[in-house]
Amino acid sequence: MRDRCGTGDELCKAAAFVLTNGNGTIVGLGLICFDCHYAGVRWPGAEGIDRRLGTQETWSAIERELKAGLPTTLLSPLTACAQILVGRADVRVQWVGWAKRLEADDPSESPVVLDALLFEAADLIAW
Numbered sequence: 001m002r003d004r005c006g007t008g009d010e011l012c013k014a015a016a017f018v019l020t021n022g023n024g025t026i027v028g029l030g031l032i033c034f035d036c037h038y039a040g041v042r043w044p045g046a047e048g049i050d051r052r053l054g055t056q057e058t059w060s061a062i063e064r065e066l067k068a069g070l071p072t073t074l075l076s077p078l079t080a081c082a083q084i085l086v087g088r089a090d091v092r093v094q095w096v097g098w099a100k101r102l103e104a105d106d107p108s109e110s111p112v113v114l115d116a117l118l119f120e121a122a123d124l125i126a127w
């Protein structure tokens, strides 16, 4: 599954998150695709995407959380999705929906396409 995400019938489908501080101000945007084991954060002012790495256990937990369905309220900092994106209690993570499904010519390019989508999405926000 991981080898094909983004190609053919396996369009890459990522969960999108907003990251906020204690005042509710948006301080980052995040994307997670379980199938290509992609987690990335766009922080304001950063030149690129902060690719986040998880262990096998983290990814197994993320798969369970995504399959169970995420709440639309703030995620517990203890959830694997929040852990992989920020791993800090002072930044809150909220699922906002699914990103548009993406296609890549080659599955190895899917993370690059997701980086670009995240970068573009950040333009919606006046940081």
Ligand SMILES: [Zn+2]
Pocket: 005, 006, 011, 012, 013, 033, 034, 035, 036, 037, 038, 110
């Ligand atoms: Zn994917």
